[in-house]
Amino acid sequence: MKTQEFIEQLPVRAVMHRADGSFTVVPRVALGSLSADALAKINAVVQEYSLAGVRLTAGQHMMIDGVSEDILSDVVARLGEVGDTYKYKVQACLGNTGCKFGQRDSMELARNLEAFLDKFNLPSKIKASVSGCSMCCVESMVRDIGLLGKNVGWTVSFGGNAGKKPRQADVLAEDVTSKEAFEIIGKALDFYAENARIKERTARFVERVGIDAVKAAVFDV
Ligand code: SF4
Incomplete structure (x- = not known):
């Protein structure tokens, strides 16, 4: 599956393509809250793929920046819940x-x-x-x-x-x-x-x- 097709079948706002060619993956953060299990998964993924860390936004999102195309689908699969359940x-x-x-x-x-x-x-x-x-x-x-x-x-x-x-x-x-x-x-x-x-x-x-x-x-x- 091509990368764009992969992104399009994910929930809304799950992955963003950055100007430098890398991707930002957005773990699901419902109403600003994350379970201990979700936090542990995010930490494990960041460490395993040697990513820089996470970035918190004003809109109560958590972003994982700097994900290269070759590991994108693995990172998404390991995180499990990404993007938003709802449109708005x-x-x-x-x-x-x-x-x-x-x-x-x-x-x-x-x-x-x-x-x-x-x-x-x-x-x-x-x-x-x-x-x-x-x-x-x-x-x-x-x-x-x-x-x-x-x-x-x-x-x-x-x-x-x-x-x-x-x-x-x-x-x-x-x-x-x-x-x-x-x-x-x-x-x-x-x-x-x-x-x-x-x-x-x-x-x-x-x-x-x-x-x-x-x-x-x-x-x-
Ligand atoms: S708006 Fe601020 S002060 Fe009021 S309930 Fe919410 S967090 Fe508390």
């Missing part, structure tokens, strides 16, 4: 499962959100983030979809971006249940999918059509 990446903090400030269970909501977002076919990549309180440690207000936990419910935001042209997201709703939050997110994404240009991120989309148009589609006003 969701970040989360511990929320009330481990942070003293946490108001809600951001980890559980993020797990459900990853599965929920997988049903959509969107015109561009999106990033989502779930913070367990208004301190917003996982930067939910600069993500396409953001959730913030409060003691009375969730704040839902849309259209944020932290890239070279940052945009603070607009709040679509406050103090809603997780079920209501998913309904709101679903309607906002349906409107985005139907009206956005190819590769137009939600931030640029909201700037072009206006947040009132998004709210009208979400709340039928």
Whole structure:
């Protein structure tokens, strides 16, 4: 099997081709967490193939750089779980499962959100983030979809971006249940999918059509 065909049959974001001809392999890190067994496997692979180590990214990924083409399939096979299970990446903090400030269970909501977002076919990549309180440690207000936990419910935001042209997201709703939050997110994404240009991120989309148009589609006003 050719290398490109091998990469294409792997889960999303499992392997990246670098400009110097080497590859970066991405062990699966679900919501920023790794089991002891997964960590041991990664360490064993890095040592066995004399790789430089691992690199952690701002997006809660772990990268193994400098993998040459001749060992790529072996490294992937030895790691076992690579890339992401779902199309769209969701970040989360511990929320009330481990942070003293946490108001809600951001980890559980993020797990459900990853599965929920997988049903959509969107015109561009999106990033989502779930913070367990208004301190917003996982930067939910600069993500396409953001959730913030409060003691009375969730704040839902849309259209944020932290890239070279940052945009603070607009709040679509406050103090809603997780079920209501998913309904709101679903309607906002349906409107985005139907009206956005190819590769137009939600931030640029909201700037072009206006947040009132998004709210009208979400709340039928
Ligand atoms: S947003 Fe920060 S302070 Fe708040 S629950 Fe998450 S990690 Fe804790």
